[in-house]
Amino acid sequence: MAVKDTRAEDEQLNRFWYRYKKHTLSRSIVLQLMVCAVTIGIILTLYPQPTIDAWIVIGLVTAIAIVSTIVATSIAMRPVKDLSSALVHISGEPTDLTPPNINDSYYSRNKLRPLLKQIYAIASANITDAEAPKSSIALPNISGQLNHTSTGIVMMNQSKQIIFANSAAPISIDSNGVRSLDLIFDVDQPIMEWLSERGEHDIHAEKSWRRIPNKLAGESERRIFDIHVSYDRGSEAETIITMLDRTGEYQPEDDDLDFIAFAAHELRGPITVIRGYLDTLNDELIGVYDGDQEELFQRLIISANRLSGYVNNILNASRFDRRHLKIHLAEQQLADIYDVIADDMRMRAEAQQRLLSVSFPPNLPTIAADSNSMSEVLGNLIDNAIKYSNDGGSIEVSATVNGDFVEVAVTDYGIGMPPNVIANLFHKFYRSHRSRETVAGTGIGLYITKAIVESTGGKISVKSVEGHGSTFTVSLPIYATVADKLTKEQANNTSLIQHSSSGWIKNHGAFRG
Amino acid sequence: MPIKNILIVEDDRFIGEMYVRSLNKAGYSVDWMVDGNDGLIAARNKPYDLMLLDVMLPERRGGEILQILRGGAQDLIPGTKVVVLTNFDQTEQARKDMEQYADGYLIKAEITPKKLLAFIEKLAASS
Structure with a gap:
């Protein structure tokens, strides 16, 4: 730490003047004292035993010599002081030196004025350059200084090539020497994709990204940034990307998730027993229940299923962050996927007095999906619809065909959301101010929902009116449109295995447990 | 192929007992081993129709047992179907095995247990 501080101080511009002043003055005075001492020595050799008066004269002359040395040195040093304080001033470094006023007649007399003028001209050229980059002076001058910040700064030219990157910017260089941004986008549209969409009508555009890592969870030297991109069509540095390093703030949450995921595996043992016996006893106790016992028993089942769903969300989010989430796409009927959770959802809705209506058209084409993951997606969306609606409220699940996709919509008529909440809805750990106060949750349900949908080749979107409710729409690819591709991809290993809701059986259709 | 005799290799007593109870009630004949060594020996000594195999087992892991029974020159349990049961994520290699x-x-x-019974019925019907 101490070493680092000393180095930083050494880089300060305003240290030069004080050190120079001290050293120059002290050396001049020491030299003058030596000259005086030699002179006195010669006088004493020529005229031994001088009178008191002679001593007084010697003292006076010595004093005058020292004072005149200080005055002469100060005059000689002034241009150095002016030049250095002008340089410190334009660097923007904090200082108590007054910058020289070039209108002072002193500067025109000693011809220092053109030099100072030149220094100030360089500074104003830098500022103009930032507003409208025309001059090429700015980049070489500031680029070195930009290596002192932990904020990554990248500039790209009109052909989207990186023309400048400071040392904090996460950049990778391929074997051809081409530099590219080393960032991982999962929920958001990647920067380069956004840039490629800046058409002819965009003169100036800006966009921010939150929580973008440069490495996957668990990898070393992982950093997480908040990113701002500004695009200025036709400029030499057409795109300027600033990446604020917020690893210290975001990483602890990711570490927590890692730990919870680790622990969540252990939770699955007891959950197996609880869900297993609840299911068994529910069958065996029919006809034995008394009063509200059956309803209370249903609550046990609902709660165990929700617990299991949350554990799955945590495990899936952790897998997804490490890119270990496996999505096995196969031909599926949407109705079959829903069947897996249908009983559970019906019970949950009834227990919370919501009216759940699910209707899929009978002739809906089959989709390409991972049954297990997709039932979790539907479960999460319906669970949210229940959470954010009111007693007696309706929840509608429907499906339509739109182009190459089947669109599944989950609509509630609950509290809805304002636009600023929607913008962040799918971010990891995001919880709106209001939902933090009123509804329990971890902020990973919608994050993993979006991740699963997009890993399936689908899309998720939301429409909401505050106070009137929300509609989440999941678009899933129709199997026929992707079948060729899937068959090719799976030809080598998994074509004989139909993955399904809770497992698989070899050489057989999916088991729908 | 009908399934009648089932071997369960499962070290969690509650989970093991739960499966044994349901399978017995459904009319299956069930043997239950709690560690990997005993499981391997049992599988080789008696011709089971089905083996329900846990992965994280004491003595020998489920993957190792599968490797010994099926990974050699010949299938040591040709008449037995093996279904792996686990709660843990696996490495890519373990998943491929x-x-x-x-x-x-x-x-x-x-x-x-109810879903397990449905699974076994489907498994029996698939061959």
Whole structure:
């Protein structure tokens, strides 16, 4: 730490003047004292035993010599002081030196004025350059200084090539020497994709990204940034990307998730027993229940299923962050996927007095999906619809065909959301101010929902009116449109295995447990 | 192929007992081993129709048992179907081995005894 501080101080511009002043003055005075001492020595050799008066004269002359040395040195040093304080001033470094006023007649007399003028001209050229980059002076001058910040700064030219990157910017260089941004986008549209969409009508555009890592969870030297991109069509540095390093703030949450995921595996043992016996006893106790016992028993089942769903969300989010989430796409009927959770959802809705209506058209084409993951997606969306609606409220699940996709919509008529909440809805750990106060949750349900949908080749979107409710729409690819591709991809290993809701059986259709 | 005799290799006593209870009630004949060594020996000594195999087992892991029974020159349990049951994520290699040697795979937390019975019926019908 101490070493680092000393180095930083050494880089300060305003240290030069004080050190120079001290050293120059002290050396001049020491030299003058030596000259005086030699002179006195010669006088004493020529005229031994001088009178008191002679001593007084010697003292006076010595004093005058020292004072005149200080005055002469100060005059000689002034241009150095002016030049250095002008340089410190334009660097923007904090200082108590007054910058020289070039209108002072002193500067025109000693011809220092053109030099100072030149220094100030360089500074104003830098500022103009930032507003409208025309001059090429700015980049070489500031680029070195930009290596002192932990904020990554990248500039790209009109052909989207990186023309400048400071040392904090996460950049990778391929074997051809081409530099590219080393960032991982999962929920958001990647920067380069956004840039490629800046058409002819965009003169100036800006966009921010939150929580973008440069490495996957668990990898070393992982950093997480908040990113701002500004695009200025036709400029030499057409795109300027600033990446604020917020690893210290975001990483602890990711570490927590890692730990919870680790622990969540252990939770699955007891959950197996609880869900297993609840299911068994529910069958065996029919006809034995008394009063509200059956309803209370249903609550046990609902709660165990929700617990299991949350554990799955945590495990899936952790897998997804490490890119270990496996999505096995196969031909599926949407109705079959829903069947897996249908009983559970019906019970949950009834227990919370919501009216759940699910209707899929009978002739809906089959989709390409991972049954297990997709039932979790539907479960999460319906669970949210229940959470954010009111007693007696309706929840509608429907499906339509739109182009190459089947669109599944989950609509509630609950509290809805304002636009600023929607913008962040799918971010990891995001919880709106209001939902933090009123509804329990971890902020990973919608994050993993979006991740699963997009890993399936689908899309998720939301429409909401505050106070009137929300509609989440999941678009899933129709199997026929992707079948060729899937068959090719799976030809080598998994074509004989139909993955399904809770497992698989070899050489057989999916088991729908 | 009808399934009648079942071997369960499962070290969690509550989970093991739960499966044994349901399978017995459904009319299956069930043997239950709690560690990997005993499981391996039992599988080789008696011709079971089905083996329900846990992965994280004491003495020998489920993957190792599968490797010994099915990974050699000949299948040591040709008449037995093997279904792997686990609650833990696996490495890519373990997953590939599993897909190569096992006849089925289930996440325990997602499978209640009732669903397990349905799975076994479907497995029996599939061959």
